[in-house]
Amino acid sequence: MGGLCAAEFGALVALVIAWHWMGQRMLRITFKQTESATLLTLEGRVAGPWAAELGRVWVEKAPLLVLKKLSIDLCNVIYADDEGKRLLRDIYSQTHAELVGSTPWTKHLAREIAGGSENLS
DSSP states (O other), rough: OOOOOOHHHHHHHHHHHHHHHHHHOEEEEEEOOOOEEEEEEEEEEHHHHHHHHHHHHHHEEEEEEEEEEEEEEEEEEEEEEHHHHHHHHHHHHHHOOOEEEOOOHHHHHHHHHHHHOBBOO
């Protein structure tokens, strides 16, 4: 039998899944609100037209969030270009939101957005 062994097959599947995930070209923006807090979840790429879309959505939603604590979940962000980072820094400077990252890269992104602030999870 000249096929792949189970370990090679598992690695191949992982690579295909990673390639698919990294190839994602969109940004999903989700707001979840309670009486006192809002969670903004970002998934995908904060880049190009998607950064512009986040900016448009933020301008629309920001007035509704004035008295609420904001958390920004970056756990599933896979890329942010310079414009996306600038926009996230602007949102952070307006709100001092809690920034949530779960991977080394998203934690680095959160530190970059906050400029070294301690408001990170």
